[in-house]
Amino acid sequence: MKKIICALILNLVITEAFLAGAPRAEAALGETAGSIEADQKALSTQRHSASVHSGYTVHEIDTGSTLVREYISPSGIVFAVAWNGLTHPDLTQLLGSYAGEYQEALKRTAPKHGRRRLQVRTNRIVVEKWGHMRNLQGRAYVPELIPAGVNIDKIK
Secondary structure (H helix, E strand, C coil): HHHHHHHHHHHHHHHHHHHHHCCCCCCCCEEEEHHHHHHHCCCCEEEEEEEEEEEEEEEEEEEECEEEEECCCCCCEEEEEEEEEEECCEEEEEEEEHHHHHHHHHHCCCCCCCCCCEEEEEECCEEEEEEECCCEEEEECHHHHCCCCCCHHHCC
């Protein structure tokens, strides 16, 4: 019985070590466009489409209640995300390595009562949310990653 328990524990330790070393698969700000498939799975999408614009490509992911747009630079890096719909998406997936920085900055952002717009700005990322019930919108972008010639007002 002890041998079986030891074997199970050893198997568990080896499995955890293997999984800890596996690369994370997420599309997010600063990640490559090839990783967008992870967002589709994480957001339980219903459909996906892409369109090419001057200086960038937009991948749209429809969750059924929210439309998420991921903006891809010519070098293949996600430089911005935007959304609109019934709910705000889970930003942990979309912000990737910037999520912790955003959460910390959000805690330090004083609420503005009566305002329907929130802007959280750090040294590396800007996240904006606005709207009202049944029409929630937002965007997040990394100013340093925005391709030359792309106007930030086009990110919406």
